[in-house]
Amino acid sequence: MRVSDRRVLVPCVAREGKVREATAELGEALRPLSKTVYDRRMTDPEATGSDSHDPIEARIRRALGARSIVLVGLMGAGKSTVGRRLGSRLGLMFKDADSEIEAAANLTITDLFAIYGEASFREGEERVISRLLRQGPMVLATGGGAFMREATRARIAESAVSVWLRAELDVLMRRVKKRNTRPLLQTADPEATMRELMAVRHPVYGQADVVVLSLDVSHDRVVQDVLEALDVCLNPPVHGVAAQ
Numbered sequence: 634m635r636v637s638d639r640r641v642l643v644p645c646v647a648r649e650g651k652v653r654e655a656t657a658e659l660g661e662a663l664r665p666l667s668k669t670v671y672d673r674r675m676t677d678p679e680a681t682g683s684d685s686h687d688p689i690e691a692r693i694r695r696a697l698g699a700r701s702i703v704l705v706g707l708m709g710a711g712k713s714t715v716g717r718r719l720g721s722r723l724g725l726m727f728k729d730a731d732s733e734i735e736a737a738a739n740l741t742i743t744d745l746f747a748i749y750g751e752a753s754f755r756e757g758e759e760r761v762i763s764r765l766l767r768q769g770p771m772v773l774a775t776g777g778g779a780f781m782r783e784a785t786r787a788r789i790a791e792s793a794v795s796v797w798l799r800a801e802l803d804v805l806m807r808r809v810k811k812r813n814t815r816p817l818l819q820t821a822d823p824e825a826t827m828r829e830l831m832a833v834r835h836p837v838y839g840q841a842d843v844v845v846l847s848l849d850v851s852h853d854r855v856v857q858d859v860l861e862a863l864d865v866c867l868n869p870p871v872h873g874v875a876a877q
């Protein structure tokens with residue numbers, strides 16, 4: 634089953650640490666049981682799709698196979714810092730597209746924008762992400778604008794599970810104030826700029842497979858929310874099937 638196939642996969646939304654399933658286009662009864670769950674249900678009709686003795690990290694790794702986890706979202710959402718911790722929980726390599734672009738160009742993003750302009754940065758970003766996606770499985774933190782590019786979204790859908798780290802404006806602004814290395818926010822009114830970016834980008838970030846709120850809580854709490862949301866998406870609980 635492909636995660637990008639929304640006809641069969643339930644998009645998941647984590648709200649305030651509590652993972653819940655959003656709408657599924659297919660009814661629950663149409664979702665096939667895995668052989669293991671089917672066997673377990675012979676003796677325990679209440680059994681669900683996940684095995685409590687099987688650590689969440691192992692379940693996710695197994696369901697991912699060769700696919701990567703790609704984090705998307707605005708500047709300050711936590712893609713880099715949460716992503717690194719997520720990679721370490723899952724035993725997956727972590728890559729940050731922004732750092733990879735800087736390494737490839739031997740320039741900072743600020744200098745790349747200043748010398749070559751944003752359009753050239755975006756082309757480089759598309760190429761770097763495409764290369765990284767071929768090197769998975771990994772946890773990949775993208776730059777805030779990367780998912781806005783259709784070709785990049787298509788590549789991510791083919792070879793990864795995408796996670797939108799969604800944060801409120803005040804949380805983002807508190808976080809981005811720590812550094813002045815983001816060219817797009819070097820404006821007279823960075824908060825207004827961020828608000829405009831939210832209006833344009835949120836509908837596109839909303840195409841990600843999984844949405845997790847990046848709340849004003851510890852990094853580790855957000856990592857746990859991402860793991861739980863991924864688990865629900867990749868290993869959906871089985872409900873509503875009558876006992877045999």
Ligand SMILES: Nc1ncnc2c1ncn2[C@@H]1O[C@H](COP(=O)(O)OP(=O)(O)OP(=O)(O)O)[C@@H](O)[C@H]1O
Pocket residue numbers: 706707708709710711712713714715731774776777808809811815847848849850851852853855
């Ligand atoms: N859950 C969190 N709790 C506390 N601080 C956080 C949390 N998430 C992110 N931060 C802090 O916010 C800042 C930005 O985080 P991070 O760099 O991970 O964001 P990003 O999505 O990669 O955006 P950018 O690439 O623009 O920095 C960092 O200082 C980070 O430590």
Ligand SMILES: O=C(O)C1=C[C@@H](O)[C@@H](O)[C@H](O)C1
Pocket residue numbers: 707708731742775776777778779814815816817
């Ligand atoms: O949101 C954006 O468009 C950007 C975010 C950063 O991660 C960098 O990729 C760059 O500063 C552009």
Ligand SMILES: [Mg+2]
Pocket residue numbers: 712713714729731774775
């Ligand atoms: Mg980052």
